[in-house]
Amino acid sequence: MYSPNRREFLKYSAAAGTALATGGLSSGASAQEVLKVGAVYVSPVAEIGWTKQHSLGVQAIRDEFGTNVDTTVIDNIFKPQDAERVFRELAADGNQLIFGTSFSHGTPMQKVAPRFPKVAFEHCSGIKHLKNLGTFEAKYYEGTYVAGAAAGHMSKTAKIGFIGGFPIPDIVGPANALLLGAQSVNPDTTCSVIFLNSWFDPGKEKEAANTLISQGCDVICSMTDTATGVQVAGEKGAWAIGYASDMSQFAPEHHLTAFMLDWSSVYVSAAKAVAAGTWQTSERWQGLADGVVAMAPYNSAIPADVQQKLSQVEADIAAGKLHPYAGEIKDQEGKVRVAAGQNMPDGEIRGFNWFVNGMVGNLG
Template structure:
């Protein structure tokens, strides 16, 4: 807040001016405070682990010019609003809210702290001090799905889903479409666990899918628990959010990786340079926010070559998962031949494509 004081004489004015300049100099030398709120813990090996790697990358890049603080393992809802408020009151000028369920709490807190800027991960609501950023995870799932379709011997792929939101539904559809394009006989079986991170639930879901005969496992949850179950059962699986390469060569055969570091470094730099402004960013394989992990030798060379070629085409913009002809689950036409779904349609995607069995929970 700027204050204007009328001073009685020039001596007092000079003293005030000197004090003010010193104060501004100290403020300029102070590190930028950057806060992070995590839905899980960095030890999850997945989603939060990757966000924490990005935080460390910010610290390494800027050194003592930045000071970070974290509140982790925060449930989505009222607890998130309290945590965000705590970070704002602690003097953080930029706050990264790293889970979809933090969106409404972020909007509420942003109204109360208009001079604090917020970065909302996978959200869609905006304000002058709220940006949204997300990865086109469905692009990475396209590559993983293409591998899965060729790796299954039972023609059954299992998929552990978190919450029935467009982000997760896009991923299921993308994995299935690309698996089907490599293997017309493939099925995908989905189990909803209603959590991002709960190793016990994820393990139970994995076992339930294995009991149904799946021999390839995919997931949109954050822990490595499903991978451990897959290993015990002798089937293959894909890492989620992080490389999960500790499970290589089996059961992990590749992974969908979220790389937040370049974006975090840029946005912190924008704050320091006075160039930060609210924006909506949706980056994919081309920009490097989404990556496909190393494909192990457990994958046949021909299958690997196809996957790498598909990745190259997605980056070049010559291939799109959601290009027609594609029908909705009920058989009605969604996309005609050659028609590509636009970002608006994908952002609100709330149905399965034709061929996927089961219902999306309401």
């Protein structure tokens, strides 16, 4: 189906005015009805990355429903005031299911959802639920722990680098798990971190990667929406860890692995529920066991026995035998945050606002 870009959509939808939906959620679509689905992306759709994986989720809905679905996609929406307007206009235009794909979409969705009680809203990275607003998220930390273990085996300097978009729990937690995974192999490993305060800024990301490598980091992991960190690492001869998508094409000889995201099951199940009239607000937090998180193929330079160990780490996490945040865990100041023999509770993982011992950097 045709999907207008942001400028075209805002121009088109201005005519929709501020008409509001009333009543309860849709009772479902008949076999003859076309399900209308809207999705709002925080950055442009590239060939890889965060937004690309969400676009594959929308494509999975199209593949499942065929001509019985009409999708509208708006990309590069980050500012809350823009997002609120776009969500409102998508709802007013008759979309029965609307996806938001960034933490920054939270407040706008919380404002719009109550005004359109018949519309189902799904928020990725969300933390607040309403009667018609559900959330879904991935256990990124499971993937970064495995990737960190790979880094621990391959790093010669015992210094790894992490580039994050923003210092929010969804990024801070995985950064910590990356180091913990590396320390499970080499306890002396440290991780230097730089936050860009942007999801999409290749220039700043390149500068950050060069800075980390100049400080001796020989493994670079970025949680942003570009492959810049992978490219720079490859150019400088450092190892790279990709995020969201398999990024090996950008540094074939230096891409250790990637922790990939597959939202297809989330998107399709939500669409089916709305079409059947059975959708209910829910909180989904899924990882390796559910296929929402998966590891990209390991670099052939990693010894075969090490690859087997990494695959076993994956399997143990998926089976619940290994918890990435199993104590004892200390913070940067040496205070015990997770006692020996204990696992960090889910609520604390979702609200991570501190660095583990060995992290170099701060959350400011």
